[in-house]
Amino acid sequence: SKKVELLARLYDHAKKEFSYGFRMLTLCWSDGNTLLPVSHTLLSTENTKNRLREASRKVDARSNGGKQRKLAQQKATEVMLQLLQEAKAADIPARHVLFDTWFCSPASLLKIHGLGYDVVAMAKKTEKIHYLHQGCLQDVKAIYKQHRKRRGRSKYLLSVEAAVVKGEESLPVRLVFVRNRNHRKDWLVLVTTDMSLTAEEVIRIYGKRWGIEVFFKVCKSFLRLEKDCRSLSYDAMTAHVSIVFTRYMFLAVEQRECKDARSLGELFYLSVDELPDVCFVEAMRLLLLLFVERLQEKPMLDEGKIHEQLQGFLKELPVLLSQKLRKCA
Template identity: 40%
Template sequence: MKSIPQIDDEKDTKALISSFTKLIGLGNLGKKVNFKRHSLIDLVTVIVWMIKARFARKSLPRFDKPVNFTKRTGRNVLNDGRINWQKLICLAAAKLISSLRPVIDHRRRLALIVDDTLMSRSCSTKTELLARVYDHNKKKYLTGYRGLTVGWSDGNTFLPINFALMSTKEPKNMIGKAPVTQDQRSIAGRRRAQAQRQMNDVTVELIKQAIDEGVPADYVLFDSWFTSPKMFWQLKQLGLDSVGMVKQSKKIYYRYRKRLYDVKGLYARLVASKIPKKENYLYSCVVQAQYRGHAFPLRLVFATNRGKGKQYLVLASTNTSLRPKEIIQLYGRRWQIETYFKAAKQYLALDKSQIQSYDGQCGYIAVTALTYDLLAWQERLNTDDRTIGDLFYLMNDALPDLAFEEALVYLMTALKEAKIKLTDKISKIIDNFISMLPKCIQNALEEPA
């Protein structure tokens, strides 16, 4: 971890959170996301308190009591099935992206990145829609959910813009409680139905929702889990080109020079043709894929899988005008979503929720995404090389215990008043100590009593 400079008044966490909520227009989003309460508490007040709890590294029950409402109110807001958390993240991200557009080079290819991550819940068997899900890293089934996420990237900044907490529709894999509602007329019912559908179908829905809410993008990036002719075709109908890693399956065929080949057969054909291998990749060709009678072109790029001997990777793009090197470079940007998962879990406790209601867990993920957006926004505004982790700890240091600060100011003020009775050596020690205090405390000491 790099050394973090002491925070000053201009970068106080409370001021930064306030600036962020005003920038994304959080105060105007309440009605748009169906936030309805009989009390005077607005959505901004509750979410700001939750974000502060993340920076203080405490759960909501253990965090400081809010001033204008109770902790129970905050919990009820998370569990409110009427709130459209997905729309909230989309609208907030669209507003944030619009503020960043002036500093984004017009030559940048704006892309959406899709991936999922394991949300483990090993000790919560009564949690709603809890299921046995397959962990591709550990190669076994674990208890929890799949956190499907859609992010936005311009090559520098990554922002989570939509999500879905995926369960299962197989009764044998269902462990937790059944959905509390299945009424498709309500947001809560549609959210639960979405959790039990095919992940690729939900992915297209999330992307369409983000585009409809004003998130700009030209490409969609995804790994082999989401890659299929169906996915390529559906995204093309939304006006988006795709770049993904192709499965080396014998069940999917592509037409090349009037003959059908699977990926391995096509690679063998290219090798046999004695086409010279390129410097940055092996081979590249344009093939024709099909989905339900619709034929469309794909550019396939065969690249060396470094460290894996003679193995190779296959990338595909629906934009056949892209050069193979550009496709490889664009696909490399997909790694940003992996860094988001790591940072969100390590610093923002993405997978540490103990909430048992499905709506509450979706609200928890939404607050996590907003908190990460704040950190990414700050990282983009700063000209230094601080990471998301650096900024998180900086925010964390900027939330001191107010009682301790007041006590320290009182103590130092008393010592300064008694300065004339002390020796010069002790006075010098006190002056040096004061010079090392945070700016906010130094300013408080300089104020007249």
């Protein structure tokens, strides 16, 4: 219905067309295994020309509903900072903030770092955003062309240190260039403000962002995020999204307790201690003992026979270990 409160005309970048609705900006927390939604806002648009319906005048601007309506009419970058500030005020423990190219700008990186968080994000491949590298401001394409890339099957192509600059403020960052899995000749670039992270750690941590895509898929396909609410009130739609997120939290906690062995607490560590990994020295000792036993089965001095026994010994080993030993030889 076009009479929905704060309904906006928005551009769908996936379908390449305009449609009516809201953008759901969501802040989630994750420890790398379980993802939980923390806060959200149904964004309308700050452009009054694209808003089909204005906010209800019956709602007091000082109430929570009034504040939420005001937030819905702000820019997404401003709302993102507001959600992070609320999470920090609630003492939700977090070290890194992950997001894609939508929020990756020098101003956002500086403001998020000012809140006490480090950023791991996908940088924009555009000539409009510049990084201070080797004494001059350059875009990521120019930085990529200047350096020699890693060859072979490396997880990343290039890792360089740079800085983001906004006015008189600057912040050191690390740029990690990786291959695009969908187009092997193309590349993507990750940026982080945590200089203690290696390139491999940056890639690993950013990979955890995929959890929010799974979260959206579950909410839309199984929890009826887009279908259960037919109200015209902005408050009702906000409440509906909160209920859907609560349902997902129940499912996430249940999955963690039933399938993740780490939820057993101290029992998990006790079970790990009962099955310690075989150290390298002990593994080599066991391999040598096995080979000696093979030789003792048929005592021989002929070099050709010994070579035949060695080949038979290697065939009995696991494929991966056998390949490694053959390469060493």
